[in-house]
Amino acid sequence: MASPLAPTPPHEVGSPGGTPQTPGAQGLNDPQAEAVAHVGGPLLVFAGAGSGKTRVITYRVANLVACARVPPYRILAVTFTNKAAGEMRARLSRLCGEEVGKDLWVGTFHATCAKLLRRFGESVGLERNFVIYDTDDQKQVVVRALREMDLDEKRYPPRMVLSRIHREKQECRGAGDMNVDSYVDEAIVKLFTRYEEQLKAANAVDFEDLIGKVVRVLEENAGGAGDALRRKFEYVLVDEFQDTNHAQYRFLTALTRDHRNLCVVGDDDQSIYRWRGADVRNIRGFKKDFPEATVVKLEQNYRSSGRIVSAALGVIGPSKERVPKDLWTANAPGRKVEIVATKDERDEAAHVIRVIREARDEGVDPKEIAVFYRIHAQSRVLEEALRSVNIPYQIIGGTKFYERAEIKDAIAYLRVLVNPRSDVDLRRIINSPARGIGDTTLDRLAAFATSRGISMHEALGRVDEAEEIAGAARKRLAGVRELLAGLRAEASTASPADMLDRVLDRTGYRTALGAENSPEAEARLENLEELVGSLGDYEVEANAAGDTPSLEGYLERVTLQADVDQMKDASRVTLMTVHGAKGLEFEVVLLTGMEEEMFPYRGMEPGGDQEMEEERRLAYVAITRARNRLVMTHTDTRQLFGNTRWGRPSRFLSDLPEDAVEQLATRARGNGVERYIDRAPLRSEFEAPPPRSPGAFRHPQSAPPRAPESGRQHAPGERFVDTEFFSDAHHDGDEVAAPLRRGSRVLHERFGEGEVRRVENAAEPAVVAFFPGWGEKKILARFLKTP
DNA sequence: TGCCACGCCCTTTTT
DNA sequence: GGGCGTGGCA
Numbered sequence: 001m002a003s004p005l006a007p008t009p010p011h012e013v014g015s016p017g018g019t020p021q022t023p024g025a026q027g028l029n030d031p032q033a034e035a036v037a038h039v040g041g042p043l044l045v046f047a048g049a050g051s052g053k054t055r056v057i058t059y060r061v062a063n064l065v066a067c068a069r070v071p072p073y074r075i076l077a078v079t080f081t082n083k084a085a086g087e088m089r090a091r092l093s094r095l096c097g098e099e100v101g102k103d104l105w106v107g108t109f110h111a112t113c114a115k116l117l118r119r120f121g122e123s124v125g126l127e128r129n130f131v132i133y134d135t136d137d138q139k140q141v142v143v144r145a146l147r148e149m150d151l152d153e154k155r156y157p158p159r160m161v162l163s164r165i166h167r168e169k170q171e172c173r174g175a176g177d178m179n180v181d182s183y184v185d186e187a188i189v190k191l192f193t194r195y196e197e198q199l200k201a202a203n204a205v206d207f208e209d210l211i212g213k214v215v216r217v218l219e220e221n222a223g224g225a226g227d228a229l230r231r232k233f234e235y236v237l238v239d240e241f242q243d244t245n246h247a248q249y250r251f252l253t254a255l256t257r258d259h260r261n262l263c264v265v266g267d268d269d270q271s272i273y274r275w276r277g278a279d280v281r282n283i284r285g286f287k288k289d290f291p292e293a294t295v296v297k298l299e300q301n302y303r304s305s306g307r308i309v310s311a312a313l314g315v316i317g318p319s320k321e322r323v324p325k326d327l328w329t330a331n332a333p334g335r336k337v338e339i340v341a342t343k344d345e346r347d348e349a350a351h352v353i354r355v356i357r358e359a360r361d362e363g364v365d366p367k368e369i370a371v372f373y374r375i376h377a378q379s380r381v382l383e384e385a386l387r388s389v390n391i392p393y394q395i396i397g398g399t400k401f402y403e404r405a406e407i408k409d410a411i412a413y414l415r416v417l418v419n420p421r422s423d424v425d426l427r428r429i430i431n432s433p434a435r436g437i438g439d440t441t442l443d444r445l446a447a448f449a450t451s452r453g454i455s456m457h458e459a460l461g462r463v464d465e466a467e468e469i470a471g472a473a474r475k476r477l478a479g480v481r482e483l484l485a486g487l488r489a490e491a492s493t494a495s496p497a498d499m500l501d502r503v504l505d506r507t508g509y510r511t512a513l514g515a516e517n518s519p520e521a522e523a524r525l526e527n528l529e530e531l532v533g534s535l536g537d538y539e540v541e542a543n544a545a546g547d548t549p550s551l552e553g554y555l556e557r558v559t560l561q562a563d564v565d566q567m568k569d570a571s572r573v574t575l576m577t578v579h580g581a582k583g584l585e586f587e588v589v590l591l592t593g594m595e596e597e598m599f600p601y602r603g604m605e606p607g608g609d610q611e612m613e614e615e616r617r618l619a620y621v622a623i624t625r626a627r628n629r630l631v632m633t634h635t636d637t638r639q640l641f642g643n644t645r646w647g648r649p650s651r652f653l654s655d656l657p658e659d660a661v662e663q664l665a666t667r668a669r670g671n672g673v674e675r676y677i678d679r680a681p682l683r684s685e686f687e688a689p690p691p692r693s694p695g696a697f698r699h700p701q702s703a704p705p706r707a708p709e710s711g712r713q714h715a716p717g718e719r720f721v722d723t724e725f726f727s728d729a730h731h732d733g734d735e736v737a738a739p740l741r742r743g744s745r746v747l748h749e750r751f752g753e754g755e756v757r758r759v760e761n762a763a764e765p766a767v768v769a770f771f772p773g774w775g776e777k778k779i780l781a782r783f784l785k786t787p
Numbered sequence: 788t789g790c791c792a793c794g795c796c797c798t799t800t801t802t
Numbered sequence: 803g804g805g806c807g808t809g810g811c812a
Contacts, residue, residue: 796807797805797806
């Protein structure tokens with residue numbers, strides 16, 4: 001499978017003399033082999049983009065198992081996504097056998113810690129059936145705390161409050177450790193305290209707790225739980241180490257304290273989660289805490305063409321503070337990186353479609369084509385365009401399936417069954433479908449619960465004592481109690497999928513939707529069936545992995561699922577944010593929205609240097625995802641959130657080496673207005689156009705009208721090419737598509753028979769073909785025959 | 788209590 | 803552009 005995660009095998013291989021014979025590890029270059037063979041003590045691997053990192057980690061684990069005879073269940077490998085974890089497990093199963101793949105601990109920080117907490121969490125006061133609150137649940141808790149404390153939600157936006165709380169927790173700090181500098185801080189401390197109380201009462205944790213509580217298990221060592229956990233793993237490996245936060249780092253150091261067999265792999269140039277608490281100093285300063293660490297640098301890129309690598313280097317070059325690395329490649333230069341000026345986001349989308357069609361005509365599988373953007377809001381226009389011309393696509397992230405109301409309701413039911421103390425969930429389902437339990441009743445029930453110091457579910461059980469609730473309402477509440485009790489009795493025997501099915505029936509949820517008789521309700525019903533199906537899939541997978549399927553297991557998986565985990569291996573074009581693309585690779589990458597303010601993105605608050613550095617790294621990540629073809633588009637104007645933005649080309653475009661790029665414009669864009677990318681340093685202020693000077697960037701409004709014949713004025717050393725492109729009717733590539741596809745055989749007078757590697761649509765159709773004995777040759781299509 | 792309509796808000800990136 | 807909350811009405 002040409003998985004996006006699978007690095008292309010190195011084609012120039014030094015024979016690693018004296019390397020232990022890890023199964024299938026032949027063909028590694030020297031630094032790779034060194035990283036694989038290293039056994040005891042800390043190891044830091046700087047893995048440049050496309051340097052075969054995944055391969056190294058996998059072989060290293062295989063090496064530990066096969067050569068060092070480490071039992072697989074004593075090895076922990078931490079990956080960045082569940083998808084990456086699954087792929088690593090699959091590779092190891094192939095390399096070392098099924099049992100090894102099964103026994104290994106492979107997962108994300110969050111999934112791994114959740115699993116550990118089910119086992120060791122009791123030492124820090126967590127019951128085994130705890131539930132994980134997602135961002136939405138967390139927000140509900142904050143909102144309720146705000147209302148309880150009679151604080152203004154405008155003054156203390158829940159989002160802001162939550163982000164403060166999370167920032168503290170990522171640093172392993174509690175409400176008591178906060179610096180209080182203002183009355184706002186004071187309120188936050190109180191909210192924080194209340195938030196923690198609520199979670200504890202509900203036997204729930206948030207994402208930060210998953211890590212933080214395991215750190216507590218390790219550091220507090222109550223009842224020896226920390227020691228027991230420490231003895232569990234002999235070797236720990238971590239991928240994407242540049243994006244770990246402080247709590248995760250604490251977890252790793254505490255876990256490996258006794259043996260220090262910690263192998264971390266990452267690339268500080270690809271650190272893009274600072275906003276989420278990631279601290280690039282973890283990798284840059286690793287040697288401080290682990291002075292004895294062996295450091296290996298993987299600097300050869302096997303993934304991308306020479307021009308793409310040099311474009312990437314151009315973008316990351318101006319970055320400050322990076323660990324010095326020399327990324328290089330032995331790959332052929334390949335085609336130029338295309339910088340395409342477009343008129344607006346529709347024109348941009350039209351060009352995206354054109355490139356997708358070209359690639360498809362060249363024989364590229366659609367799943368090898370990706371369209372990136374900086375923010376989700378950019379996806380809508382692209383989606384509409386793709387749909388209008390029937391190009392199948394999948395979109396990663398954005399509005400998620402699991403955010404739909406009916407899905408959240410169904411999940412809330414399951415969570416209440418697993419953990420009745422979860423008030424957030426009980427509130428959600430108590431009147432869904434409508435049972436005549438309104439806000440008034442709910443408030444009274446909540447007050448009753450608070451006055452007795454019990455959960456709302458317990459209050460439900462004792463509702464007959466609640467005199468403040470009217471008789472009729474009490475009866476309805478008792479009905480819910482009976483309903484839940486009945487369902488819980490069944491939950492012990494029914495399978496998860498079966499259980500959801502019963503929930504939807506017994507609660508009358510299906511009937512209520514069916515009665516609506518609307519297309520919307522119809523769609524909701526379908527979504528619910530899909531959810532039942534996904535529980536079924538989970539059962540199959542859990543059984544295959546040797547686990548017993550359970551509601552807990554399913555819920556945990558759902559909550560900890562990343563967007564990319566949903567990515568299917570189908571033959572579709574992929575749309576995603578650049579963040580989502582981390583760790584993936586594609587044959588063809590379209591990077592859209594390369595304008596100042598879009599990328600680098602400027603949000604509400606003006607970002608500082610650190611933010612700009614991160615945007616730069618983000619651009620670096622985006623570029624290095626591409627293997628063969630990279631197209632970067634920018635627009636003159638863009639509608640965003642209802643307003644029109646005037647953009648000038650991103651500063652990152654000016655950082656690309658001239659000989660690696662080719663500048664193009666769509667016909668719609670090229671008409672009348674001209675613009676050149678300024679290679680002089682750009683001003684950071686977006687609003688002010690730079691002073692006009694010959695050859696420099698011209699703002700669209702200030703460009704003087706010019707007769708078409710007068711020729712285009714070129715910035716020094718640049719080419720400006722108009723691509724003939726517009727309507728669907730004219731969609732070149734069709735003419736050459738049939739006989740000349742990638743992989744088809746061709747005959748040339750001088751070079752003999754060869755195989756087409758690539759089709760190019762220049763002024764005249766041409767192909768790059770491989771001829772045995774001659775190598776790759778670019779030849780005009782008219783000089784070729786079919787053999 | 789439930790439904791509908793209006794208006795307001797915001798609008799990065801995600802485990 | 804859209805999601806959410808609020809407020810008014812049946």
